[in-house]
Structures are given as structure tokens and as C-alpha cells.
Amino acid sequence: MEDVILAYIRNEYLEDDDEVELDADTPLISSGIVDSFSMVSLKRFLEKKYDITLPDEDASAESFDSVRKIITVVKKHGGGK
Amino acid sequence: MAYSGAIREAYRSELSGIREKGLLKEERYIHSPQAANIVVEFPTGAELKPVVNLCANNYLGLSSHPDVIAAAHKALDARGYGLSSVRFICGTQDIHRELEARLSEFLGTEDTILFPSCLDANAGVFEAVLGPEDVIISDRLVHASIVDGIRLCKAVTDTYKHVNMEHLEEKLREHQDKRARLIVTDGVFSMDGDFAPLDQIVALAEKYDAMVFLDDSHATGFIGKTGRGVHEHFGVMGKIDIITTTLGKALGGASGGCVSGRQEIVELCRQRARPYLFSNTMAPPIVAGALEVLEILSKSTERRDKLEENARFWRKGLTDAGFVIKEGESPIVPVMLFNAKLSQDIARDLYSEGVYVIGFFFPVVAQGQARIRTQLSADHDIPLLTRALEAFTRVGDKYGILGLDKKGIVAKYGA
Numbered sequence: 115m116e117d118v119i120l121a122y123i124r125n126e127y128l129e130d131d132d133e134v135e136l137d138a139d140t141p142l143i144s145s146g147i148v149d150s151f152s153m154v155s156l157k158r159f160l161e162k163k164y165d166i167t168l169p170d171e172d173a174s175a176e177s178f179d180s181v182r183k184i185i186t187v188v189k190k191h192g193g194g195k
Numbered sequence: 196m197a198y199s200g201a202i203r204e205a206y207r208s209e210l211s212g213i214r215e216k217g218l219l220k221e222e223r224y225i226h227s228p229q230a231a232n233i234v235v236e237f238p239t240g241a242e243l244k245p246v247v248n249l250c251a252n253n254y255l256g257l258s259s260h261p262d263v264i265a266a267a268h269k270a271l272d273a274r275g276y277g278l279s280s281v282r283f284i285c286g287t288q289d290i291h292r293e294l295e296a297r298l299s300e301f302l303g304t305e306d307t308i309l310f311p312s313c314l315d316a317n318a319g320v321f322e323a324v325l326g327p328e329d330v331i332i333s334d335r336l337v338h339a340s341i342v343d344g345i346r347l348c349k350a351v352t353d354t355y356k357h358v359n360m361e362h363l364e365e366k367l368r369e370h371q372d373k374r375a376r377l378i379v380t381d382g383v384f385s386m387d388g389d390f391a392p393l394d395q396i397v398a399l400a401e402k403y404d405a406m407v408f409l410d411d412s413h414a415t416g417f418i419g420k421t422g423r424g425v426h427e428h429f430g431v432m433g434k435i436d437i438i439t440t441t442l443g444k445a446l447g448g449a450s451g452g453c454v455s456g457r458q459e460i461v462e463l464c465r466q467r468a469r470p471y472l473f474s475n476t477m478a479p480p481i482v483a484g485a486l487e488v489l490e491i492l493s494k495s496t497e498r499r500d501k502l503e504e505n506a507r508f509w510r511k512g513l514t515d516a517g518f519v520i521k522e523g524e525s526p527i528v529p530v531m532l533f534n535a536k537l538s539q540d541i542a543r544d545l546y547s548e549g550v551y552v553i554g555f556f557f558p559v560v561a562q563g564q565a566r567i568r569t570q571l572s573a574d575h576d577i578p579l580l581t582r583a584l585e586a587f588t589r590v591g592d593k594y595g596i597l598g599l600d601k602k603g604i605v606a607k608y609g610a
Contacts, residue, residue, distance in 0.1 A: 129357070151342075151354045152352070154351055154353050158369065
């Protein structure tokens with residue numbers, strides 16, 4: 115799951131010439147890699163990919179701030195089994 | 196007294212943090228009218244220094260134009276200094292409505308509403324026309340005031356990669372379930388000087404039933420054959436649903452902004468936009484000055500033509516000298532230095548050489564993208580720009596960056 119989400123974030127949020135090191139603990143929203151306006155796309159991707167429904171309170175800037183945190187949220191809602 | 200010592204200390208410590216990071220903004224006092232050549236006191240208390248100004252938004256050189264000043268003087272006598280009211284109580288003179296009509300004519304739109312600034316226009320317009328059933332899809336590099344305006348609105352938000360039309364199309368496809376879709380972009384992006392591909396944006400808007408919002412603050416008056424803006428440049432006048440722009444840059448540079456576009460949208464702003472409803476009206480001398488600016492621009496394209504020529508000369512000069520610049524056609528020409536400290540050092544040395552420019556770095560631009568943003572004006576001329584180029588070349592040579600590409604500069608100074 116980690117690789118899939120990392121790949122999505124690289125593709126969706128980084129430009130080709132961005133030289134950003136990205137791993138499961140890299141801050142995403144607080145660092146500006148993922149702009150908070152487009153979290154809707156990230157939420158939609160996770161829901162589709164893992165066949166889950168994420169309530170808004172679990173799709174917040176805090177709970178989406180690293181891939182590790184995102185994985186916790188996805189698992190909490192039964193994704194990735 | 197509720198302003199306790201602890202609070203004072205906390206604020207002081209925040210300010211020290213800003214200073215230690217080298218991010219403290221300091222004003223430089225200018226002792227002359229805005230122009231190509233200005234007189235500056237910097238640092239505070241230093242001897243006054245005449246410098247060439249390459250960092251103003253005075254694109255058409257109208258900020259201190261004698262006809263604009265005369266029109267403002269006349270209005271000051273005839274209509275007073277201020278109106279002490281918001282627009283809808285007793286703050287609308289006939290000249291406010293006249294300026295709105297002239298702006299609609301100039302921009303090729305159905306109607307216009309004035310705001311105290313374009314920041315206010317951007318703060319008010321989204322909330323006035325969109326709700327939770329709608330989506331705003333914005334370019335990731337839009338101006339900070341648009342970001343703030345979107346935050347005030349309850350619509351769903353999404354973004355697309357900077358000027359990436361495939362990504363925008365993907366997003367439009369994703370959001371077909373919403374009541375309304377609004378694509379949001381700057382016309383000319385203020386830090387990079389590049390254009391939004393408005394012809395392609397309009398085509399996508401038509402294909403996916405979306406409206407288009409354009410902030411043309413860095414274009415109104417000089418981009419396009421007759422200076423109407425980026426929509427004229429791309430041949431899509433009349434197809435932009437919402438244009439916001441400023442009177443604080445090319446159009447005289449005093450203050451004021453507007454929302455211009457579909458009649459119903461403008462009317463909804465009159466009913467609901469909070470910066471329009473709860474902030475003071477524009478002062479009569481500024482309204483009259485702006486009217487005179489539009490008069491000047493409707494008579495001749497001489498100033499925008501000269502600006503175009505200056506920008507072409509400056510871009511070629513910097514490239515030939517061996518600087519890395521952001522390619523484009525606009526009079527915003529960023530000289531790329533990548534390293535924040537280098538951008539500050541070079542700006543300081545240029546000031547010593549009599550050229551006034553500012554280095555921009557994170558968080559104003561992305562990490563590792565530090566630059567000096569130069570801005571041309573119709574008030575500049577080729578001999579003046581030649582002298583400024585010589586200064587740039589001397590300083591560039593001192594730092595050994597001439598002829599180096601991004602990799603070379605980063606290898607030497609770090610990103």
C-alpha cells in the first residue's frame with residue numbers, strides 16, 4: 115500500500131523536475147507538497163482504490179500529513195485487507 | 196492592561212525567528228514619484244541614492260503621467276477627497292458607474308463592479324457566486340489573494356498542476372457531478388511571468404461545461420494587441436465569465452480593483468460580496484485618474500508597444516549575457532539564481548550599482564527556485580536598459596554565474 119500511495123502522490127503532486135525526497139514519513143500538507151485545496155483528489159483516489167468511504171473528519175490536513183498516517187486511516191476504515 | 200509582558204515576549208520571539216531566518220521584510224523609503232528613475236533611502240538613514248527601478252508594476256509608466264495627475268487634481272476639486280461611505284449607502288458618484296462602464300468596454304465584458312483592491316475582488320467573488328454543491332478547480336500557482344478568496348467560499352476545491360491542460364481535463368472529468376465548475380487561473384503568473392493558455396482553457400471549459408475565472412492583474416492594459424489582456428492575446432475575449440483585475444499596476448498604479456464579467460455574477464457581487472458591502476468606496480481622484488488612463492489607452496497602443504519592445508530587448512540582453520531566465524513574452528522577467536542567499540547578495544550588489552531589484556525566495560516561490568524578478572516599464576528606454584544590463588553583467592561576472600545553467604549554479608552555490 116505504501117508504494118501505491120507514494121506513486122500516486124509523486125504523479126499527482128510533483129512536477130517532473132521536482133527533486134523532492136519522498137518517503138512514508140515525509141510531511142505532505144504542512145510541507146506544501148500536497149496543497150490542501152486538492153485533498154479531495156487524494157480522498158477520492160483512496161476511496162476508489164481501497165473500496166472504502168472516508169468521513170470528512172478522517173480526511174483532514176492532519177490525518178493526511180504523511181503516507182504512514184494515510185495508511186493508518188485507510189486501514190481504520192477497512193481498506194487494504 | 197491586557198497586553199501582558201508574556202504576550203509581548205512571545206511576539207518578540209516570533210519576530211526574532213523571522214529575522215534569524217533572513218525572512219524579515221524591510222521597507223525602503225522612496226523620496227520621489229514612481230518612475231523609471233527613483234530616489235531611494237536604504238537602509239533607513241542612508242544617503243539618498245538615485246537608482247533605476249526594475250521592480251515596479253508600473254508597466255505602462257502611467258503612475259506619474261501628467262494627464263492622469265491633472266485628471267485626479269480636477270476631480271479632487273470637483274468631487275472631493277473622499278466619500279466616507281460604502282458604495283450602496285452614499286458612496287457611489289456618477290464617475291464610479293462611468294468607470295465601471297469603461298472597464299466593461301475595455302475588457303469586453305457584460306458588466307463590472309469596483310472593489311477597493313483586486314485582493315478584495317478576489318476575496319469577495321467566489322463566496323458570492325458558489326456554494327457547497329459547486330467546485331473550484333484552480334491552477335496551483337494562482338495568486339495568494341485568490342487562495343484566500345477560495346478559502347472563504349464553501350465550494351469543493353481542487354487544483355491542477357501549473358498550466359498543465361491534461362491534468363485540468365482529468366479534474367474536469369472527475370467533477371462532472373457538481374452543479375457548477377469554475378476553472379481559476381491568473382492570466383500572467385506574477386512570479387514566473389508566463390501566460391495561462393487561455394484558448395485551451397476556454398476549449399476545455401466548453402467541452403466540460405465549466406465557467407472560467409481569470410485574474411488579469413499582471414496583463415490588463417498591455418497584453419494583447421490593444422492591451423485588453425491575456426484573453427485578447429489568445430483570441431477568447433467575450434468567453435471569460437469572470438475577470439478580476441487591478442487599477443494598482445499598469446492602470447495608473449494608485450489603488451482599486453474590479454470583478455468584470457457576466458451580468459448576473461457582477462450583480463450577485465453587488466448583493467453579497469463582503470469587501471464591496473463593508474469597505475469604503477474608491478476615492479474620487481483615483482476614479483478620475485483611472486478614467487483618464489483608459490482614455491489614454493483607447494487613443495493609442497504606443498505605450499504597450501514600447502513595453503513589448505523593452506521586454507524583448509531585456510530578455511535577449513540577459514540571455515546573451517549568460518543569465519538563466521524564465522522564458523516567456525511578458526514584461527515580468529525572472530532571473531533564476533536558485534539559491535536564496537545568492538539572490539539576496541546579487542540584489543544588494545545591483546543596488547550598489549544603481550539598479551533597484553528584489554530577490555525572491557521560499558516561501559514566496561518554491562524551495563530552490565530563488566530569483567530576482569525584473570519588471571519592465573514603458574517608461575524605460577533602451578539606453579537605460581543597456582546601462583542596467585551592464586550592471587547585471589558586472590555583478591553576474593563577480594559571482595561567476597554567467598553562462599552557467601541551473602545545474603552549474605546549484606553546484607556552485609547550492610539550492
